[in-house]
Amino acid sequence: MTPARGRSSIQRKSLTLDLIRQASRNSVATMGVQAAAAVGVTLATLPSERPFYWMWLATTLAVLLVRVVVDRLLASALRGGALAKHLDGLVATFSAGLLVSAALWAILAWLRFPIDSQRTRFVIIVVLSALAGGATGVLSPMKLTGRIYISLILLPASTALLLGQDRALGLLGAAFWLVMLAGHRNNHALLVDSIQLRDQNRDLVEALARRGRDLNTLNQELEARVALRTQQLQAASERAQSANEAKSRFLATVSHEMRTPLNAILGVGQILGRSSLDKTQREQVREMKGAARRLRMMVDDVLDLCRLDDGALRLKPRAFALAALAQSLDDLHRPTADARGLRLTMQLEAAAGETRLGDLDRLRQLVSVLIDNALKFTQAGGVDCRIVGAGDELRIEVIDTGDGVAPEKMAVIFERFSQLDDSTKRAAGGIGLGLALCQGLVAKMGGQMSATSEPGRGSTFALRIPCPVTTAEAASRTAVLRSDDDGEEPPTLLVVDDNAINRKIIAALVEPFGIACGFAADGREALEAWRRQPWDAIFMDVHMPVMDGVEATRAIRQEEDRLGRRRVPIVAVTASLLEQETAGYHAAGMDDVLPKPIEASALAQMLARCVGAGGPASAAGKA
Structure with missing residues (x-):
């Protein structure tokens, strides 16, 4: 059986039970009316007619008594009592009792209409009409039984009248029978519709209640999940904040503890640089200062990269001379180039006194990283740094004659901690943050950075940084x-x-x-x-x-x-x-x-x- 057929069968059984309950609910009152009608008819007859009627009344009352007992048993079965398993038999007995009662009225009309007085016939016709009219409503739950009941009440009497001298009254009785059948049919249909509508409304209410419970359950589950997720996010946020604070404390400590000895090294180197030294000593001092400055640059790179991540890095634009930028870059990297036997040229393709507006320290840091990388990866030849002022834009190129970068490495050289040579025996130093920092700084300045390379012939790194021209007076202010x-x-x-x-x-x-x-x-x-x-x-x-x-x-x-x-x-x-x-x-x-x-x-x-x-x-x- 399919699920749809199963549901339909259950619905039919439920409807049948509801109709039986409806019929049983009114049966006692109906039987009381029938008993009163039977007594009234008997008392309304002539004395000569009463012997038959007394026997008929006794039979009718006995049947009604049996019906009352059956009705109570049926009511108990409908409530789920011990007789529930005999429900079908009780329903059949209940219906049979109704039909027996109707048959007694049919026998009375068929046997007595031809011989009883007109007054008696009139009383019986009135009672039968009332019983049939009441049955259209009271017996509307019972489709077939109700129609048979009405037919037994009206057809024998109408037939007896037709066969006797009251044909007109018999025809009226037959017409009344048809009307009562139609009324019973309509009442039954209305009752079935009302029960089905009630069941549908009940199902709808139950569905809505179930949906409400489901929604409430889902809402509680969602609230629990949201609360759990909120706790997790809060815990994660607290952990992230704690980790960020720990990182800041660590960076502050590292910066302070590394810069303090560097201050002594670089300070002593600068003081020695003013002393009377021979060529060898002066070269050693230059190397010492260069090493200290490179170490300081590594510390700065780490701190600046963290500032970029946190959005805390701030640019400080001011007026500066391009010649001063070129000279400071030459002073910083000349010792390294000389020590490696490499050529280092600074080509300033602009007026010597041209002044620009920008963050000189960050610009120097950018180009220093590129020059330092070029010197590290160049074994022969040299490094050229070209600085060109083009309108309000500064274009800088760092060109080396080193080993170049393989095409598969070009995609990763700007990633953090990326090294062209990841082996422990690599000749070039560094921590792999320089180009990543450069890319972040260039983006911060609103510029562009590009790189081209040819393995075995060298690389070119190009910068385009917004640096508008300004006056020389601004640089000296x-x-x-x-x-x-x-x-x-x-x-x-x-x-x-x-x-x-x-x-x-x-x-x-x-x-x-x-x-x-x-x-x-x-x-x-x-x-x-x-x-x-x-x-x-x-x-x-x-x-x-x-x-x-x-x-x-x-x-x-x-x-x-x-x-x-x-x-x-x-x-x-x-x-x-x-x-x-x-x-x-x-x-x-x-x-x-x-x-x-x-x-x-x-x-x-x-x-x-x-x-x-x-x-x-x-x-x-x-x-």
Whole structure:
């Protein structure tokens, strides 16, 4: 049996049971009416007619009594009682009882109409009509039984009248029989439709309730999943935040701990560079400074790549001379090229004094990575760096005569930690971040970067960076935080650092500028020194015992405001250069940041801004 047929069979059985319940529900009242009608007919007869009617009445009442018992048993079976298994038999007995009662009325009409008085016939006709009319509604649940019942009530009486002297009345009885059958049929159809509609509504209500329960269950499951997912995301976010904070702390520590010794190495190298050295010693000093600067560049690369990932890297555009860019690149990479016996040429295809607006430090960093890579992978020949100013765009090419890059490697050279030679015996060093950083910086500047290579003949890396032309005056303009020095006394500089070597290096580096230095080993000493005398500028280390540089700066600024003293320029001299750290320095009241390790050229620019000290022309160049 198919599922559809199974459902249809179940629905038919349910409808049949509902119809039987409906018939049983009204049967007791119907039987009461029939008993009253039988008694009324008997009492309405003439005395001479009553002997027959008394026997008929006794039989009728006995049948009705049996029907009452059967009806109660049927009601119990319909409620699921012990007789439920005999339901079919009880239904058949119930229907048979109805028909027996109708048959008794049929016998009465058939036997008595020809011989009884007109008054008796009239009473019987009225009662039969009432019973038939009531049956159209009361017996509407029973399709076949109801029609037989109506037929037994009306047809024998109508036939007897037709066969007797009352043919007109017999014809009316037959017509009335047809009308009653039609009424019963309509009532049965309406009842079936109402039951089916009720069942459909009930099924719909149950379906809606079930759907509501299902939706409620799904909603609860969804809420549970959302809550679980929210907890997971929150936990993941907390882990990511914790990992990010740990990364920031690690990078800050690595930056500080690596830049601090680099400051000593590079500082001593720059001081030695001013000494009277022979050619060999001078070459050794140049190599030492070059190695220190390359190590510093690696540290910078790691930090800058992290800043790019976090979206914290900020460009600082300012006016600069192209000639100064070319010279600084030559100074930085010349020692490496000479040590490897390679040619290094800087071709500036623009006016020597042409000035551009851009982030000079980032631009120098970009090109330095390309030149450094070219020198590492070139065994013979050399490296050419071409700098061309084309409108508001700066075009830079780094061309080498090295081994070149295989086509299959070109797709991965810009990936992080990618190495052309991944073996442990590779000749070229580096950590594989340079080109990835370059690509990020170029995108940050709004430029483009491309690379072409021919294995065995060399490679060309090209940059196109927006750098609009500006005036020479803008390049020489400085954001001066000068003191009101009258020029009669040398500028004074308070150097605050807990590392004695760093204090000595700064003092030696500023000596050519004619600046008088004072010293403090921590923030508290710096605060006391500032209270004792005015200073033209303060170079403040950040990480110090007793009182750190940020706390000391904050204390100085508060006392300046309270006492009305002149604002002294305070520069953070530190190896901790993460974005959030430098933001904290400025928030505390520091005016600028001088990174460690200290370059003589950067120091000269900082002194010019702070105390207006230009110093000897060669002070920065020699270093």
